[in-house]
Amino acid sequence: MRAGEWWHSIDHDEPCRVVDTETLWGQASCLVWLPRRDTAVRVLQKRLVPLKTGEPHLLDRLSYVSAAARIADALERDALVAPLEGTVIPLPHQLLALQRAISGDRIRYLLADEVGLGKTIEAGLILRELKIRGLVRRILVVAPAGLVLQWQSEMKLHFGEDFRLILPSSLTALRQVGAIDEAENLWRMHDQVICPLDAVKPMDSRRGWSQEQLARYNRERFEDLVSAGWDLIIVDEAHRVGGSTEQVARFKLGDALAQAAPYLLLLSATPHQGKSDAFRRLITFLDPEALPGDDTISREAVAPFVIRTEKRRAIDADGNPLFKPRFTQLVPIAWGTAHAEQRALYEAVTEYVRDRYNRAIKEKQTAVGFLMILMQRLITSSTAAIRSALERRLAALELPQGQLSLFPEDVADDWSSLDGQQQLDTILKTRLKGLKDERKEVERLLSAARRCEASGPDAKAEAALERIQQQQREENDPTLKILIFTEFVPTQAMLADFLSRRGFTVVTLNGGMDLEERRQAQRRFAGDAQILISTDAGGEGLNLQFCHVIVNYDLPWNPMKIEQRIGRVDRIGQPHIVRALNFALADTVELRVREVLEEKLQRILDEFGVDKLADVLDSEDGGVPFEALFAQAMIAPEDAEQQAAGVAEEIRRRAEEARAGSKLLNATETLDPSAAQHIASHQMPYWTERLTLGFLRTQESTGALVKPSGVGFDLRWPNGDTTASAVFNRDDVDRPGATLISLEDERVRGLINSLPVFAPGQPIPSVVIPDVSDKTAGVWSLWRISLHTAGGRERRFLALFVSEDGRVFGPTARMIWDRLIDLPVDLSQATDDISGAPALQAFDASRSAAESQGAAVFGELLAAHQSSIERERKKGGHAYSSRRRAIERLGLPQVRSYRLGILADDEQAWNRELTARETAFPDLAAVLMVRVAPAGTSG
The missing domain is CATH 2.30.30 (SH3 type barrels.)
Structure with missing residues (x-):
């Protein structure tokens, strides 16, 4: 040797x-x-x-290696696998987001599609693609509390991914009962976790807590979370962690999460709300060097990190606009003669609220002020709602003073994120101290509410019945489905009873229901139920495209919450024009304010577009003061219209800022519907099947087995593992007992990543290929072209066919590759293999052709690598220049000199590393080689 x-x-x-x-x-x-x-x-x-010659499973080996190489080549060229396996066929903009994310040098992006375009689906596609490629295993999703159940449901429904919902309070309970060791990091117990955003942010202080209690709280909820070893972290509604400053708890959480995983997805429809500092912090989470120093933010600087599609540009798989028009109507509910008592109750409660609110402000009892505002919303909701609240308030006022409790500070911080019922429950549980003579006044109002409730249905309830019946007649559909939103559970219960007694099948949803109860309600509404009545908390995360009529029975004071409600039905896949009816009691200050607002907001909408208006209304950073507007209108109704006009002008100013900020986001790319159409016919599942079955058949000597079964195949792997009813196409997954085999399977990925090498002088087997062998003969070969750097390897695969007269045929080579994958249907092994010196000569001739044909392929790899290095060099150079300018502004010469020295050392180290990665060298290796024998030579 x-x-x-x-x-x-x-x-x-x-x-x-x-x-x-x-x-x-x-x-x-x-x-x-x-x-x-x-x-x-x-x-x-x-x-x-000596190199092997002749083998019992040649055709199967050719099939599995050819298929493995085809898959490897497709993955290297950024072919998408995740869309082939889920239950949804992605839309063009979602495929574009996936393609963009996977093709990047670093998978750290801001998914900034406008509301309703399916950012959750995009994130699911990306996490599935990363899992299939073996790049991630441990995944954390952090979302607002109202969205965690939606995330859990959609990941299971669309992608078959099981996520464990962890509420940090349950971790504390586990430790208290001694089920878990004190030192154990509980976040490591599950590989795929969803948790509420505000439940895991760090806490600096809390009334009545010792430093030890604070330290335990932060360790368990925050420190253990970020140190649990995640591969991918997804943050929904990510603008909430941008923070108003770098000192707030939400920013500290976002900053820690950004450093806790190599892959990061931030989701936000409103990432830039006219506040450049908060947007800068979001981009810095993705790359600390992206926007260094105080440099002006430019579209070019943020473009590599932002993926965005606007609603008006979104299309379906046929190229049609994705969203249909929407019809919204403000419906004043008149007081009839039968409702005189109800109107009198409204006026009495309003007077009570106005008086007690003013007293609470003077006595600095903020929580009582909150309660009074809620009382005003309750009286516009229903008699049942105000009666229930007055009963609970009276019960609290009758308690001994010693049983009163304080309004929790942490709740006050997130007050606006709670729906009306949650706010009411929170504030009444605190048993607030009463104001002077309040008990007598509450008793008087409660008596009036009970009389009013006994006198007959509310004016709004009768109006709801009339409009539902009218809508049924207009659409000629007696089974028409209606979604009704209320703010308070007593109103929900009253309305459900009222409509049920009149022949409607009604289901309800509210924030007090668990996941299974919510699912049952949704299933009933999708089935035989005609009406779903939901609170805002109950409606979070709903996808109800099968319904297109929505009644906003109670109107929240923030118009964006109304938009979010309508968004439950105005979603991708809605086939009808969405009709939203917004109820408001006539001759009330609330209606006057709302009419002014709607008129002004429509003008802003016409000028700036729905996306800019939504940016302002949904702002978390000093949002529009709607609560204050309505409260002020209640206190001074004579100034209501003027106050509303002032708020509208503030909205317009912020919309202008939002429009300027959105210019920093990428413009929507031209969307191609053919990409979505192509998904349905992609051959990746078929290649995976050919690879798996062909490999196992070549391993029969090790005990491997392929056996057709009633559903797919029963498989036994070389290590003895078995897979019953294995299928390879997502259309077969729903068959009883089916097990999907995909690229996510480590055994399949291992075969793709360890392709064999065909050695010089190795005997070249012969095969007869119909439609080729009867036209020409020669040697077909498959070559791996690689670019090696200090940072890794890039590769492509090249198929060649060199005829016996020395000509090179590209299309023929591609066709032979496809036919080899299709084995063993119409190929046969020939008897005249090439061995010895002729085999070496054939190898050399093919390699010479590969060197010639592969030069352009390697050139593409090299150009892409050099472009990547150039981007890194440009970005890094910009970052170091900005840091240098910042240091040069320091006043003390000694400090300035010291820090400039450290910066110079850092820059030199960075330059050395980049230079090492810049060096690239090629490699060319044969993977397969066969002689295409003339027809008639098969054995």
Whole structure:
């Protein structure tokens, strides 16, 4: 044996190249290079045999290797696998987001599609693609509390992904009962976790807590979370962690999460709300060097990190606009003569609220002020709602003073994120101290509410019945489905009873229901139920495209919450024009304010567009003061219209800022519907099937087995593992007992990542290929073209066909590749293999053609690598320049000099690392080689 020769290693079952030989104490050994593993090992010479010739499963081997190479090549060219396996066929803009994310150098992006375009689906596609490619295993989703159940449901429904919802309070309970060791990080118990955003932010202080309690709280909820070893972190509504400053708890959480995983997805429809500092912090989470110093933010600087589609540009798979028009109507509910008592109750409660609110402000009892505002919303909701609240308030006022409790500070911080019922429950549970003579007044109002409730249905309830019946007649559909939103559970219960007694099938949803109860309600509404009545908390995360009529029975004071409600039905896949009816009691200050607002907001909408208006209304950073507007209108109704006009002008000013900010986001790329259409016919599942079955058949000697079953195939792998009813196409997954085999399977990925090498001089088997062998004969070969750098390897695959007269045919080579994958339907093994010197000559001729044809392929790889390095160099150079300017502004010369020295050392180290990565060298290796024999030579 001599250096440079190729032999077959029995121990490794692959060709190897001799690097060196040695005989020591009677034992002859060789240092050999194993190309499949890309490593050198020492083996005994007696364990090396001549290169294999003839094998019992040649056709199966050709099929599995050809399929594996086709998959590897597709993945290297950023082919998308996740869309082939889920229950949804992605829309063009969602495919574009996935393609953009996977093709990037670093998978750290801001998904900034406008509301309703399916950012959750995009994030699910990306996490599935990363899992399939074996890049991530541990995944954390952090979302607002109202959205965690939606995330859990959609990941299971659309992608078959099980996420564990963890509420940090349950971790504390586990430790208290001794189920978990004190030192154990509980966030490591599950690989895929969803948790509420505000439940895991760090806490600096809390009334009545010791430093030890604070430390335990932060360790369990915050420190353990960010140190739990995540591969991918997804933050929904990410603008909430941008923070008003770098000192707030939400920013600290976002900053820690950004550093806790290599892959990061931030989701927000409103990432830039006219506040450049908060937007800068979001981008810095993705890349600390993206916007260094105080440099002006430019579209070019943020473009590499932002993926955004606007609603008006979104299309379906047929190229049609994705969203239909919407019809919204403000419906004043007149007081009839039968409702005189109800109107009198409204006026009495309003007077009570006005008086007690003013007293609470003077006495600095903020929580009582909150309660009074809620009382005003309750009286516009229903008699049942105000009666229930007055009963609970009276019960609190009758308690001894010693049983009163304080309004929790942490609740006050997130007050606006709670729906009306949650706010009411929170504030009444605190048993607030009463104001002077309040008990007598509450007793008087409660008596009036009970009389009013006994006198007959509310005016709004009768109006709701009339409009539902009218809508049924207009659409000629007696089974028309209606979604009704209320703010308070007593109103919900009253309305459900009222409509049920009149023949409607009604289901309800509210924030007090658990996940299974919510699912049952949704299933009933999708089935035989005609009406779903939901509170805002109950409606979070609903996708109800099968319904297109929505009644906003109670109007929240923030118009954006109304938009969010309508968004439950105005979603992707809605086939009808959405009709939203907004109820408001006539001759009330609330209606006067709302009419002014709607008129002004429509003008702003016409000028700026729905996306800019939504940016302002949904702002978390000093949002529009709607609560204050309505409260002020209640206190001073004579100034209501003027106050509303002032708020509208503030909205217009912020919309102008939002429009300027949105210019920093990428413009929507031109969307191509053919990409979505192509998904349905993609061959990746078929290639995976050919790869798996072909490989297992070549391994029969190890006990592997492929056996057709009633559903797919029963498989036994070389290590003894079994897979019953294996299927490879998502259309078969729903068949009883089916097990999907995909690229996510580590065994399949292992075959793709360890393709064999065809050695020079190795015998070349012959096959007869119909439609080719009867036209021409020659040698077909498959080559791996690689670019190696200090940072890794990029590769492509090139198929070649060299005819017996020396001509090279590209299309024929591609067709043969496809036919080899299709084995064993119409191919047969020939008898005249090439071996010895002719085999070496054929190898050399094919390699010469590969060097010529592959030059352009390697050139593409090299250009892409150089472009990547150039981007890194440009970004890094900009970052270091900005840091240098910042240091040069320091006043003390000694400090300035010291920090400039450290910066120079950092920059030199960075330059050395980048220069090392800049060096790239090529590699060319044969993967497969067969002789395409003339027709009539099969054995």
